[in-house]
Amino acid sequence: MTSLATIKKNGSLANKTTGSSFPSLSWFDDFAMNDFPSLFSSNFNTGISLPKVNIKEVADAFIVEMAVPGMKKSDFDINLDDHLLSISAEVESQHEDDDEGYTRREFGYSSFKRTFTLPESVDDSKINAKYDEGILVIHLPKREEAKRKPARTIKIS
Structure with missing residues (x-):
């Protein structure tokens, strides 16, 4: 999905210059606007990043x-469901260290889902995917009638 607005790095759409005649508490403004993401951040997934796609x-x-x-x-x-391609993943991780009477446990969970509407020209019976060295590649072959034909010379009769 694409964002319709340019979002600052902290996700804020708010403008710091209010035009007010009241004195500004710049440290408070910076604290409020930079340390906490805005409710109006792109796709409302603050702290969760979607994988980049080419x-x-x-x-x-x-x-x-x-x-x-x-x-x-x-x-x-x-x-694949009616020309809608969905790619998702869920990963849970747990790690525990027990050293000299101290126990440290760390766990994490991450997930994402990306969806794409495929053009009618895709031959969905021949789609394949591979994963190698951190890159997931999905090959979406075109139907025979949609493939680009090589240039040719037509003789005049």
Whole structure:
């Protein structure tokens, strides 16, 4: 999904210059606007980043490349439902250290879901995917009638 507004790094859409005649408490303004994300942040997923995607069209296919390092093939779920391609993943991690009477436990959970509407020209029976060195590549071949034909000379009769 795309964002319709340019969002500052902290996700804020608010403008710090209010035009008010009251004196500004700049340290408070900075604290309020920079340390806490705005409710109006892009896609309301503050703190959760979606993987970056490259989509390119070649003569006989569309290729989707998604940067998702540190995952395994088994972490992904790729579905196709009526020209809607969904790519999702869920990862849980747990780590425990017990050293000299101290116990430290860390756990984490992360997930994402990206969806794409495929053009009618995609041959959905031949879609395939591979994951190698942190890059998920999905190959979306075009139907035969949608493939670009090579240039040719037509003789005049």
